[in-house]
Amino acid sequence: MTTATPLWEFVDISKAYPGVLANDKVRIKLLPGSIHGLLGENGCGKSTMIKTLSGVQQPDSGQILHNGQPVTISDPQVARDHGIATVFQEFSIVPTLSVGENIFLGNMPRSRFGVIDWAKVHSEAARVLAEMDVDVSPDAITGTLSVGEQQLVEIAKAVAMDARMIILDEPTAALGEDEIERLHQLLRNMRGRGTSILYVSHRLDEVERIVDEVTILRGGKVVRASGETEINVSEIVSAMVGEDIGEHYPKEQNATAEVVMEAHGLATASGVTDASFALHRGEVLGLGGVLGSGRTEIARALFGTDELSAGQLILNGKPVRFRREMDAIRAGLALVPENRKYDGLFFNFRASGNITAASLGGLSRLGVLNLKAEEQATHDLIRDLEISTQAEEKTVNFLSGGNQQKIVIARWLFSDSDILILDEPTQGIDIGAKIAVYKLINKLTRAGKSIILISSDHDELLAMSDRIAIVQHGAITRTVEASDLTHDDLVRASADTTETNLEEVFA
């Protein structure tokens, strides 16, 4: 660990939003050639800090020192001029523009006359993508790429700047194991060249693997400062949460022998090629695979969103055919989508409207809603799931990510679904909220419900599933007991190598 003068030093940065003090005298020192983790629960103020450092907003008070000199970062352009590149938590690509343009957005290479130099845009973008080992054309329209590829473009934007400091706010939320490893390699290379890196993630396994020092925030305040001790996950967790939370993966075994759903050779136009599995009552069936392997598409096929082009679905022994989501919901299926913000929540509703959205038919007689029953049920669920009681009065945009996720799951508890498909249910939520979701999974399986769990966090998938189905190119190639798999097995089994002999892997 170097002891050079910090490249950047942030002194007593405070920032308040109406009603919250999001950052309270936060101090961070960033050394050249070091990866600095910024950790904490949802809403503790990480992104707020990052926005301040990137010039997106101004701090209410505090000082920013660059090589010991005070500077003001008045807008993102100034940050860029100081060699700061940021990958924001919110997607900041423009879907209608090409990959090359996105990489140089706000910073397009121009000729002497201020005219955009398209040849250079193309060649430079191609160079950066090649350096990152990303196989995407600079001319591709970014909106047509997969979520993971878009995230990589996002990172390429920062890489292209050749910055002295690079800030990444949850860059791996949409990435698979493989891409994460490649990103880490890239970051290590940059660290080697003396770049200073500020890294935010809720995936603590990653933190252990790559971060040199950490700053932990709680309620906007620093509770552990840089470089004090060795990095140790359980200490980090207790510092973040403020208490010892015990077991990270409180798995219960509730699977029974009864088969509730069977899929035989499902295929869809959107990329499912051959999905077969059986789901038992009380079971958590994990879907493991690399980014873009088609797990989300399998979920969509099961839920009636995408039409089946082949195969058969059998529910409680009877063949079923879902033509739209409503059919699946009526048959007792539920889908907690991958992206709760865009596909899950109604931000114009309070908890009640969100929780009952999938059950309006059952909640009404002759089209008239039973509002009393709705209030009561909402109240009970908020109590049972330990959701913030603010949710009763305020619209859900005021809630933390964890509370939001619980509300989406509560929707399907209320609709009394028997089979829940959870697509990346813990993405972007903090460790405390994750554990709450795991407990919720236990509660559900205990009550005899079955769960299909999709997660790119291999530790989570291994710990919380009873069995794991390996997904490759839209096909389920193998289903095995979770306890028979190790982390490495899962990585290798799902790796994108068609030649790999799977028998060998599981041997």
Added chain:
Amino acid sequence: MKRIFDTQLIGPFAAMVIVALIVALTTERFLNPGNLSNLSLQVSIVALIAIGSTMVIFTAGIDLSSGSMVALLTMILAQMLKFMGIPLMLALPMILIVGGLLGLFIGLITAYGRIPSFITTLAALIAFRGLALTFNNGSPIFSLDPALEPIFYGKLAGIPLPFFYLVFFYGLAAFVMNFTKLGREIYAVGGNPAAAVLTGINVRKVQTTTFVIAGFMTAVGAILMSARLNSGSPNYGQTLELQAIAAAVVGGASLAGGRGNILATLMGAMTIVIVQNGLNLNAAPSSVQNIVLGLIILLAVGIDMWRAEISALMGRIFGRSSSGSAQKVKKGV
């Protein structure tokens, strides 16, 4: 009840009262009983049409077609009454059905053709006016039926009938929006269509339904227009769609969808009509009327947008008391 008269009504209600006070103080005859009942006549057509426009806005759509549809429907009604000898009692329900069908048509193209409602209703705005011109060589048709006028000018217990139509249809609309599955689905579709699909809400059906309602309410407005003028004309209803949208917007409906109170639209319409009435009573030229209406729209939306800032400012001026309320007003449904 609490649900219907929620905090979203406070702003539009306050705006209406303030405007009424200003007009009452500056204009002698404003508070004449005759003038007050006049107001319910003046507001009725645009306010009834605005029910549909508002519901479409709640789903994050927009309806630009209602003005032209009024023209078309008054011509169809006139044709039926004057040249086809269809009796009034048969012609009126037929017009309501035609209105609903035109709405259905627009709704189907919008929802199932995946064409933005701005486009479909812009096309309808232009084409319906053209269709209206195909009747009677494009000439107005007058003196339709003596029994038509009382529908607009009639009174019950001294109160103009349009007042009762307003109470009835706004009561019904408030009930639908707050107490029925359809109402909730309309807000859900406007709030997040992708999420609505994944929760099993038939988004296209809901969108189509709002256009059917809009078409039906436009037909109600067209009947009142015909009754008011005892005639049909391809020129009626020009810019009526903008007035209806203005009423919704002054009432605080968000064009982004998902947010707003249907009763606030009535208050928005009242606010606009009170101002126009006040200006008319003072014989203000139409130039002033236009400028004032433009400013009202801007102010109403501006105040809604800057509520947090204004309340913070008020807080700074009058002490901290009002600071909490800014957040509260955003309360959902």
Added chain:
Amino acid sequence: MKRIFDTQLIGPFAAMVIVALIVALTTERFLNPGNLSNLSLQVSIVALIAIGSTMVIFTAGIDLSSGSMVALLTMILAQMLKFMGIPLMLALPMILIVGGLLGLFIGLITAYGRIPSFITTLAALIAFRGLALTFNNGSPIFSLDPALEPIFYGKLAGIPLPFFYLVFFYGLAAFVMNFTKLGREIYAVGGNPAAAVLTGINVRKVQTTTFVIAGFMTAVGAILMSARLNSGSPNYGQTLELQAIAAAVVGGASLAGGRGNILATLMGAMTIVIVQNGLNLNAAPSSVQNIVLGLIILLAVGIDMWRAEISALMGRIFGRSSSGSAQKVKKGV
């Protein structure tokens, strides 16, 4: 060049050619040289205004104000020329500046007041018409200046001057959109405003700039209108804003922003004008003209929306050859 004339132009160009062919086959005098040079006169005003409307649409905004602004600017110009004795050579640049300032005003309220452009420009649509009525007691001002007419009716080498204005301004606009920082920022703001903010693009400035451009181009249109009619009137320009939006939309601009080609707007405007010209040459009544225009808007957007489906259908009918192109056409800017 390849960048400007990209695949997004194919559709609108094909539409224009098909429409022109149909009109040419059904109408004797369509291909008269006189009539062809006529077309550039007919299209000029709306096409020039549509440059600004299209740029606003690219940022995911909408400009409803241009029609009324034309009325206001023709009145201001008339006032200056007729009653204030300001010479033409001074009055014209002043009108361009006033247009830009009005656009700036709308842009500032929209961008910095965080009010949706639909609202600000709806308010402007109403208020500008009112302002126009404040001049000369609301009466038109005729017979402004003999030197005004040649601006519209003049010719160079036998080609009407408006043709050259179109070439100049569309050339400039295409250059701005494709080869300058501003152009790319406009697309970025329309494609994802949040991302644009985070990348350091001054979103509000970009939005404001598009409205300034829109105001300026509207002033250009207003000057041509005054030159054509040698007068100013508070009634000019009604529904011109809708025609300009229709041109953009028929040219394939997405109202959701971020996508479209500015030259396609010219083709959209041409398509509309060719149809109107064809109908005029056949003395079609305004009812038919309206209905046809409504259908064109719907069809143009429909074909754009259903491109994938249509191409799949074609593929099924004519063999698989065309199936790949559907994706390609959606390719960006």
Added chain:
Amino acid sequence: TAQAENYPAPVPLQDGAQAPIDAITPTNETLRIAYMPPATEFNYYIAIGEGIKAVAAEEGVEVFMLAPQSGADINGQMGMIQDVLTQDVDAIIFGTHDEFAAAPLLKQAVDKGMAVLMINSDIPNFPTPIHGVVGYSQRNGTHNIADWAIETYGDNPLKVGIIEGQPGYHSTERVGGFLDGIEGNENFEVVVSIDGKWNVEGGNTAGMDILQSHPDLDMIFAANDYMIIGASFAAKALGRRDIVLLGNDGDTSGLEEIAAGNITATVNTSPFLMGKAAMHATIDALNGSYPGGWIETPTSIEDKDGAISVLQEPEKLFPQPSKEY
């Protein structure tokens, strides 16, 4: 010639406003004539068009109408004239809300040898020379109804409200004629004057509002029949059946409202007959037998009895009355 029966003798146009009749060079075997009123939205111009068509049918010439829908759409009208110029028409009968806008295009038409006549106008000096003008004197018409009102009601003090059209030549002339007529008469006091936008809807709103602000009004004059029809509904709704309502035009529906006792009187300007006169003059111009100049068509004031007798001659009306009188 036959002209004296078909239309009153023309009055010469002002100096330099008359285009030479002998320069007209018809090109078509069957004459082809364009009728281009300012808008289709006014029934009045449709009625003129019917008069034109009636003569066309008698004389075996071809006539077509082309006009924008809205009277405000002058740009649209110019576009249409421009499109017509590229066709082989022999004559244009036009009406416009903006003579100066139309002037350069009509100059082209005259230069091409077309016969060019303006309809529904009383301006004898169009900005570019044309062949003829057909219309009634706007100012005289409403001056006459003012005289009639003084004669009929002038013995007692009267409060008068005026509903104007949208500002412009027609509104100025008609309202001006009425004001000229009552000027100097102490019993007539104009207490309010507002815009009724030329249509029934606008007239109704205006009527409602002026009767609210001036409940003591005795008389309303509106600059056209549509607006006074709108105002009559307002008067009826407010129980003011006694109020004197005066219009201008002689639109069939206006006459029927007078016959029904809902409106008091109007200036009957016989648009159908005006159309016939214009068409005869145009055909004569193409034949060289029309000397050029302004043809003033007659107007009359029609109260209830007068309206009924006009309605008894439906062959001179368009549209046809809704019943037999």
